[in-house]
Amino acid sequence: MRLAVISDIHGNLRALEAVHREIKAAAPDLIVNLGDCLSGPLWPEETAQYLVAQGWPTVRGNHDRILAETPVAELGEPDAFVYRHLSKTAKEWIGELPATISLESEIFLCHGSPSSDEIFLVEDDGGNHFFPSTEREVRRKLGNVTAELVLCGHSHTPRVVFVSERQTVLNPGSIGVQAFPGLTATGSPHARYAIATRQNGRWSFELRAIDYDWAEAARRAEASGFANWAHGLATGFAADAIDS
Structure with missing residues (x-):
């Protein structure tokens, strides 16, 4: 089984279109979307229309x-x-x-964590930054979720976290936004997504970062009145990190 996993589009239709083109070439069995679909000063209505037309399993961010x-x-x-x-x-x-x-008993989709769309599953919130959660904390936040593969977004940071021989957490990163002041800075504008493949009872992962017209996205934000x-x-990179 092969899954394409996307998250945190934030209305960035150009990034979504580029990612979808690459995903179609990979021909996965299913594409799933982990939420935060529209929020941002880019192409919210156009992104909504695109996602509605695709009909992918999508959770609420x-x-x-x-x-x-x-x-x-x-x-x-922005909202x-x-x-x-x-x-x-x-x-x-x-x-x-x-x-x-x-999805059946082996795959669980959430945005933040199983209990809350605002709690990072594999990070701890430090207020104006986050840092990786301990093994014990990840297990605590998983609660009674026993699925082999748990898919989450929210932090915009691509990660694979090996909880046990029976359970792995995947965050594909964000398609549409790579930097938030004081929180997220992936360090490049590339759109992120992931491919998860289950073979012989085990999961393997490809974390992808692909090119798209991010200059157009930046111009769109400025034209919408959101130069920040x-x-x-x-x-x-977040502007405040550059200026400090």
């Missing part, structure tokens, strides 16, 4: 939940931008996404 459940007057600036640009169909689609998905997003989209 924390920003998907915020868009669906928070009064528009209480939304932060308020997204809400203003979404059709009724897109809003309904976001609102119907499940928090988790189990442009540097991260173009470089993979």
Whole structure:
């Protein structure tokens, strides 16, 4: 079995299109999406239409939940931008996404962790940064999830974490956003995704970073009034990290 795993698109349609082209060439059995689909000053409605048309198994990210459940007057600036640009169909689609998905008994999908879309599964939150969780902490946050392969996103950081001979956690990284001030900085603007392959009862992984037109994405952010997003989209580094 071969899975293509994507996450944290954040409305970056150009990155999604490039990743999908490469995935189609690899011909996996299934593509799964780990959420935070639209939030960002890029192409939210167009990304929603693209995802609805594909029909991939998709879990709700924390920003998907915020868009669906928070009064528009209480939304932060990027999410308020997204809400203003979404059709009724897109809003309904976001609102119907499940928090988790189990594929048979061996694969479990969540955005952050099994219990919360805001808790990092394989990292600990240090406030303005995060750091890798201990083995004990990962097991605690997994709770009663016993699936062989647990798929999570949220931290935008590609990782494979070997919990035991019977369980592995995969974070494919983010398709659309490679830098958040004080939190994430992958160090390059390449779009991230992963391929997971199960053969002879064991999983192996390919963490992929691919080229796309990130200059266009940066220009789109600036044109939308979010120049603070442009540097991260173009470089993979947060602007505050460069300036400090």
